Amino acid sequence: MRPMRRRFSSPVTLYRLIYRSRNHIVGARPDADIGQEIHSILEASRRRNAANQVTGALLFTGSGFAQVLEGPRDVVEQTFERIGMDPRHTDVVVLSFTPTERRSFPQWSMAFCGQVGDPVMEAVDAGSSQPGVLGASGSDVLRLLERVIQREDDWVTA
Amino acid sequence: MKDTTKARAPDGLSIGVRMPSANRARDHAPRPKPGKKVGLATAMLAHAPLAMAAMDAGLRLLSWNERAGALFGIPPLLAAEHPPLRTILPNIAGIAPAQQDRIAGFCAERVSASREPAGEKDRQLRLARGQAGWLGIVVTRVAPGAWMVVFDEGPPACGTLSAAPIAADAWLDALTGLGNRRHFNRVLQDTLDIATYESRHAILLLDLNRFAPVNDTLGYSVGDALLCLVAQRLQRESRDGDLLVRLGGDAFAILIRNGDSAAAVAARLGDMLSRPFLVDGHVVTIGASIGVVLFPAHGATADDLMRRVGLALSEAKNARARSPSRHTWRMFEPEMASGARARQAFETDLRKAQALNEFSLAFQAQLHIRTGAVTGFEALLRWTHPARGSVPPMEFIPVAEEIGCIVALGEWVLREACKVAAQWPDGLSVAVNVSPRQFADSERLFAAVHSALRASGLGPERLELEITESSLLAREAHVLETLHRLRACGIRIAMDDFGTGYSSLSQLVSFPFDKIKIDRSFIAGLGRDAEATAVLRAISALGSGLGMTTTAEGVETEAQAALVAADGCTDIQGYLIGRPIPAREIDDFLGEHRPDARPGWAGGDANGFCADGSIATPMGMPA
Numbered sequence: 001m002r003p004m005r006r007r008f009s010s011p012v013t014l015y016r017l018i019y020r021s022r023n024h025i026v027g028a029r030p031d032a033d034i035g036q037e038i039h040s041i042l043e044a045s046r047r048r049n050a051a052n053q054v055t056g057a058l059l060f061t062g063s064g065f066a067q068v069l070e071g072p073r074d075v076v077e078q079t080f081e082r083i084g085m086d087p088r089h090t091d092v093v094v095l096s097f098t099p100t101e102r103r104s105f106p107q108w109s110m111a112f113c114g115q116v117g118d119p120v121m122e123a124v125d126a127g128s129s130q131p132g133v134l135g136a137s138g139s140d141v142l143r144l145l146e147r148v149i150q151r152e153d154d155w156v157t158a
Numbered sequence: 159m160k161d162t163t164k165a166r167a168p169d170g171l172s173i174g175v176r177m178p179s180a181n182r183a184r185d186h187a188p189r190p191k192p193g194k195k196v197g198l199a200t201a202m203l204a205h206a207p208l209a210m211a212a213m214d215a216g217l218r219l220l221s222w223n224e225r226a227g228a229l230f231g232i233p234p235l236l237a238a239e240h241p242p243l244r245t246i247l248p249n250i251a252g253i254a255p256a257q258q259d260r261i262a263g264f265c266a267e268r269v270s271a272s273r274e275p276a277g278e279k280d281r282q283l284r285l286a287r288g289q290a291g292w293l294g295i296v297v298t299r300v301a302p303g304a305w306m307v308v309f310d311e312g313p314p315a316c317g318t319l320s321a322a323p324i325a326a327d328a329w330l331d332a333l334t335g336l337g338n339r340r341h342f343n344r345v346l347q348d349t350l351d352i353a354t355y356e357s358r359h360a361i362l363l364l365d366l367n368r369f370a371p372v373n374d375t376l377g378y379s380v381g382d383a384l385l386c387l388v389a390q391r392l393q394r395e396s397r398d399g400d401l402l403v404r405l406g407g408d409a410f411a412i413l414i415r416n417g418d419s420a421a422a423v424a425a426r427l428g429d430m431l432s433r434p435f436l437v438d439g440h441v442v443t444i445g446a447s448i449g450v451v452l453f454p455a456h457g458a459t460a461d462d463l464m465r466r467v468g469l470a471l472s473e474a475k476n477a478r479a480r481s482p483s484r485h486t487w488r489m490f491e492p493e494m495a496s497g498a499r500a501r502q503a504f505e506t507d508l509r510k511a512q513a514l515n516e517f518s519l520a521f522q523a524q525l526h527i528r529t530g531a532v533t534g535f536e537a538l539l540r541w542t543h544p545a546r547g548s549v550p551p552m553e554f555i556p557v558a559e560e561i562g563c564i565v566a567l568g569e570w571v572l573r574e575a576c577k578v579a580a581q582w583p584d585g586l587s588v589a590v591n592v593s594p595r596q597f598a599d600s601e602r603l604f605a606a607v608h609s610a611l612r613a614s615g616l617g618p619e620r621l622e623l624e625i626t627e628s629s630l631l632a633r634e635a636h637v638l639e640t641l642h643r644l645r646a647c648g649i650r651i652a653m654d655d656f657g658t659g660y661s662s663l664s665q666l667v668s669f670p671f672d673k674i675k676i677d678r679s680f681i682a683g684l685g686r687d688a689e690a691t692a693v694l695r696a697i698s699a700l701g702s703g704l705g706m707t708t709t710a711e712g713v714e715t716e717a718q719a720a721l722v723a724a725d726g727c728t729d730i731q732g733y734l735i736g737r738p739i740p741a742r743e744i745d746d747f748l749g750e751h752r753p754d755a756r757p758g759w760a761g762g763d764a765n766g767f768c769a770d771g772s773i774a775t776p777m778g779m780p781a
Contacts, residue, residue: 015439077436081387084433094434094441
């Protein structure tokens with residue numbers, strides 16, 4: 001499913017939030033199908049974000065999540081107050097929360113990177129001493145997501 | 159209009175509601191004409207003893223029934239105008255402004271969350287209305303673009319109220335809109351009054367961790383906003399039947415009546431509050447300590463339960479201090495009560511100790527590295543109890559601070575230390591520790607210092623006051639003013655234990671300290687820990703730039719002395735120079751420590767030591 005693409009112009013100060021967290025889907029809902037849960041997380045976030053001028057990207061590596069949210073400060077704060085409390089993840093760590101001149105994902109209500117059973121993502125998990133995104137810094141996350149999403153964009157427009 | 163029926167109620171109010179069964183063809187049973195049934199249903203809704211209103215996505219009221227009109231205090235005539243919900247909220251009796259915000263926020267959230275997972279639909283916002291009882295609010299989507307808001311008006315939870323009317327505000331916490339301590343006590347009492355042998359209640363007492371630094375560093379408005387977010391998170395995790403209140407400050411309480419496992423709730427709340435908060439552009443991480451007590455297992459009366467849940471909370475906090483990552487909550491255990499009794503006895507002994515002359519002073523030398531000369535002594539408080547023996551300062555000083563007797567004790571130390579120091583050769587100074595508590599009454603501190611100097615005849619330039627970073631943190635402007643006054647009299651001011659707690663280099667520039675005492679933890683790390691060396695060097699360099707003496711505390715070995723000398727410290731204190739000794743041994747000590755008898759690591763030029771600390775190979779030291 002391709003999310004709605006829109007470009008927002010915003011007169012208020014933009015903020016960018018980057019956080020990472022540990023996957024706790026099975027802990028919160030033992031019978032859950034991980035693929036389905038991710039799908040529903042994305043669907044809900046795309047619906048809300050499109051209405052709230054929030055854009056961003058979600059990275060899922062199996063062991064954890066990393067997410068970039070950008071938008072007006074109060075909206076980002078309210079959005080995080082909701083998703084940060086989701087029992088399907090835990091050990092939530094904010095990597096950065098700063099004003100930003102421009103959006104990194106202006107066209108994405110919520111871009112997604114990662115797939116259940118994706119060998120690339122499993123390699124990300126296996127490659128670092130602390131598994132996956134749980135050891136990554138804010139700029140790591142942003143760079144990785146920007147690179148992947150940009151490639152995707154190029155591929156789509158080509 | 160398949161699903162939605164718009165009809166005119168007998169009183170002229172229009173009501174838009176979804177009437178599923180009225181229009182379904184699969185209803186086979188003979189029934190009255192649909193229109194008639196709708197009319198009946200509409201009349202029922204219009205006169206229902208429950209306040210109901212319909213609103214659109216913009217939170218404008220489309221229609222409402224009689225009871226809602228009475229609750230909002232608006233006449234039926236307004237029905238044509240679709241007033242915004244916001245404008246009628248102030249009319250609801252017993253609802254504070256903060257609660258109005260919460261109602262509006264809740265409705266907006268429900269409206270935007272039109273497709274929630276099952277179970278979410280039944281979420282209710284429940285607010286204390288003081289004397290008017292409580293108000294529950296449920297928002298349900300009834301048609302595309304239309305939501306029904308049901309206002310459930312509950313009777314006062316506290317049963318019969320006293321004859322004297324109490325304003326609604328008296329039961330409410332103005333900041334968060336939650337109930338307050340009075341409300342909690344009342345509901346708890348009433349709950350226990352009607353408890354049966356089957357009742358299983360629990361009280362959770364909750365205290366935020368690291369909240370004070372938020373107020374101190376980010377300001378009270380951020381602190382207040384944070385408290386409101388905490389209230390929201392707690393509210394979201396509470397069941398309808400639970401009572402959540404803010405007791406004051408950063409303390410909250412929850413009464414769980416015949417509810418879920420209190421332990422599970424405590425664990426969940428601990429988890430939720432440990433997650434980061436985004437407040438006014440800041441990222442704040444706090445967390446909470448939680449005490450849990452069960453009724454009837456842990457107590458039968460409100461007093462017993464509240465005292466014991468307080469003990470459990472203290473245990474949770476202590477456990478956190480020992481190991482920050484674990485145990486955010488603790489269930490009450492009977493041993494906690496015996497621990498509390500032991501503490502009580504300790505406090506009683508401590509309060510009596512001054513009158514019984516159980517305190518004494520010991521003096522520890524400080525030495526100037528370059529000249530090898532003793533510059534003075536730090537006065538250290540000792541407590542010898544007839545039964546307990548010698549009680550370590552680490553044990554009794556925090557308690558003395560907490561119960562407040564540190565103020566009188568600090569004054570005694572000042573008098574005694576000045577009296578002893580006045581007998582020493584000229585040029586030797588005495589350092590006295592001043593507790594943060596003593597700064598609370600600066601006039602009293604000022605008077606105590608003056609009377610100690612006057613009574614002893616000690617020159618003010620020979621008295622040094624050591625303050626800790628926490629003194630500065632508490633109320634900076636006021637403390638700085640006191641320090642300036644003291645320093646203007648010629649008394650020297652030293653920053654003690656620098657590098658612990660909320661260290662900030664900016665504190666060093668905020669006041670012209672005469673001396674920085676670098677905490678022993680850095681000295682212990684020298685040679686093993688590159689960071690400790692770097693910190694030591696940075697502080698020494700800063701001190702030398704600002705013209706301050708830098709004293710390394712806790713120097714125990716010659717190797718450490720050589721390293722701190724090389725890193726640029728000007729003075730040292732520690733077992734290497736001498737243990738704390740009673741006043742009567744000071745003459746002998748001075749006889750043994752003449753500057754000409756200085757050890758190999760002391761003395762500057764002879765062994766190539768440079769003031770900037772760039773040469774780290776003093777002579778006479780093993781490589």
